[in-house]
Amino acid sequence: MKKQRQLELLEEAINATGHKVRYEKGSFIGGDCRVRENMIVVVNKFLPVEGKIATLASVLRKINPPGLSPDVANILDSLTKNDLFSRQSM
Numbered sequence: 226m227k228k229q230r231q232l233e234l235l236e237e238a239i240n241a242t243g244h245k246v247r248y249e250k251g252s253f254i255g256g257d258c259r260v261r262e263n264m265i266v267v268v269n270k271f272l273p274v275e276g277k278i279a280t281l282a283s284v285l286r287k288i289n290p291p292g293l294s295p296d297v298a299n300i301l302d303s304l305t306k307n308d309l310f311s312r313q314s315m
Contacts, residue, residue, distance in 0.1 A: 228274045231300050235281040238297045239266055242290045246281070255280040257287065279304065 236246050244257060248270035255268040255277075268280050282304050285297070293301070 226296070226300075228278065232274055232278050232281070234294070234297050235278060235285060235300065238285055238290070238293060239281060239288075242288055244284075244288070248277075255284075257284045 239246055242264075244264040244266050246266045246268065248268050250270055253267070253269055254272070255266070257264065257266045259265070266281065266284050268277050272280065278300070282301055285293075285301060
C-alpha cells in the first residue's frame with residue numbers, strides 16, 4: 226500500500242474517534258491534545274510522509290479505539306514490527 230494511502234487511512238481512523246487532525250508548522254513532531262472540548266491531533270506539516278504516518282499511528286496506539294479497520298490494524302502492526310514504537314527509537 227502506498228504511503229499516501231496509509232496516511233489517509235490513519236487520518237480517517239483518527240477522525241472517526243472524534244479527534245480533528247491539523248497540520249501546522251513549528252518546531253515539534255506532533256501529538257494529541259485537548260483545546261477546551263475539542264480533541265485535536267497536531268502534526269508538523271514539514272515532516273516527510275513517513276513521519277506523519279508515525280505520528281498519527283502513535284496517537285492511534287494511545288487512543289486505542291475499538292473496531293479499527295483491517296487496513297489500519299495492518300499499518301499499526303507493521304510499524305510495531307519495525308520498532309517505531311519502542312522507547313529506544315524515540
